[in-house]
Amino acid sequence: MTAGELAERANLTTGAVTGALNRLERAGYATRQADPADRRRVRIVPDEEAAARVAAVYVPFYQRLAEMSAGYSAEEMGTLTDWFTRAATAMRTTLEEIRQGGTT
Incomplete structure (x- = not known):
């Protein structure tokens, strides 16, 4: 890398x-x-x-x-995985907006 x-x-x-x-x-x-x-x-x-x-x-x-x-059941793990994946995406989007000069 x-x-x-x-x-x-x-x-x-x-x-x-x-x-x-x-x-x-x-x-x-x-x-x-x-x-x-x-x-x-x-x-x-x-x-x-x-x-x-x-x-x-x-x-x-x-x-x-x-x-x-x-x-946790497989279904519960799926829900948790979905939540954390979406939260990480939201964080990356927010960071990119901040880098580009916006507030969010």
Whole structure:
């Protein structure tokens, strides 16, 4: 993934992503590497050991989510998924409107 792709997916400016990537590189969590298919592009590459440490932190959270989700029927999970998907879309739309100079 490139910094631009990350910025788009995270709804951040490229400047904000660059600052975050600089900090991640200094901390040893990621590096920037030339894209072998297009050397003008730079890809963000996570450090495997650091990624494993971060993933381990989230394992208890994911386990709790799985336990919590087990209490819902498939229909209820569908409703929850629909709600969160629509809420995320509403947030992205609102952020885009704000970026374009509107209030909402």
